Amino acid sequence: NAGVTQTPKFQVLKTGQSMTLQCAQDMNHEYMSWYRQDPGMGLRLIHYSVGAGITDQGEVPNGYNVSRSTTEDFPLRLLSAAPSQTSVYFCASSPIYYNSPLHFGNGTRLTVT
Amino acid sequence: AQTVTQSQPEMSVQEAETVTLSCTYDTSESDYYLFWYKQPPSRQMILVIRQEAYKQQNATENRFSVNFQKAAKSFSLKISDSQLGDAAMYFCAYRSARPQGGSEKLVFGKGTKLTVNP
Numbered sequence: 001n002a003g004v005t006q007t008p009k010f011q012v013l014k015t016g017q018s019m020t021l022q023c024a025q026d027m028n029h030e031y032m033s034w035y036r037q038d039p040g041m042g043l044r045l046i047h048y049s050v051g052a053g054i055t056d057q058g059e060v061p062n063g064y065n066v067s068r069s070t071t072e073d074f075p076l077r078l079l080s081a082a083p084s085q086t087s088v089y090f091c092a093s094s095p096i097y098y099n100s101p102l103h104f105g106n107g108t109r110l111t112v113t
Numbered sequence: 114a115q116t117v118t119q120s121q122p123e124m125s126v127q128e129a130e131t132v133t134l135s136c137t138y139d140t141s142e143s144d145y146y147l148f149w150y151k152q153p154p155s156r157q158m159i160l161v162i163r164q165e166a167y168k169q170q171n172a173t174e175n176r177f178s179v180n181f182q183k184a185a186k187s188f189s190l191k192i193s194d195s196q197l198g199d200a201a202m203y204f205c206a207y208r209s210a211r212p213q214g215g216s217e218k219l220v221f222g223k224g225t226k227l228t229v230n231p
Binding site: 033035040041042043044045048058088090092099101102104106107 | 119122146148150156157158160163165204210218219220221222223224
């Protein structure tokens with residue numbers, strides 16, 4: 001039972017570089033989301049999706065791009081990395097029934113120098 | 114927009130004692146769900162307990178229980194017989210029961226760091 005799989009676990013980028021954080025789930029969940037976690041800020045929503053082909057912005061979407069071509073995958077793209085994007089990133093999914101808790105991946109620690 | 118507030122950035126408790134973590138939220142909705150998540154140093158996010166707003170009975174999971182006060186918009190977590198393994202960041206979260214318009218998202222508080230002293 002893989003659940004939510006995030007890759008990579010750690011990444012170091014230089015300012016201006018681009019990269020994609022991968023997220024895949026094998027639970028057939030309709031809802032998927034990306035959060036960033038910063039000290040003292042809790043978890044803030046970047047983007048989310050309620051199904052294939054449907055995405056929307058969260059609280060802090062600037063500098064990030066997402067797409068949802070399949071139910072299983074929800075990659076997060078950093079277009080031009082900035083030091084302010086140094087953070088821990090979590091992908092999470094759930095069924096569309098809202099009493100369901102989110103299932104989280106193990107996170108990606110990203111450092112932008 | 115809904116907001117979740119955890120007013121205690123840090124808390125500490127002696128092993129085997131009881132501790133209560135506070136959470137308040139702001140919403141105009143009547144139907145919603147509330148969650149407590151635990152994040153140990155491993156960084157993994159673990160669901161501790163959930164509460165449906167329409168249920169008056171407080172949720173309980175072993176040593177973890179909540180005090181849900183809907184009118185006061187308060188959702189505190191009580192940990193009884195605290196163990197060293199309870200040391201972690203604890204996040205309170207809100208989710209609307211309405212399935213449209215962005216309400217699917219989970220809104221988190223900023224967290225409370227719990228230290229358990231032996």
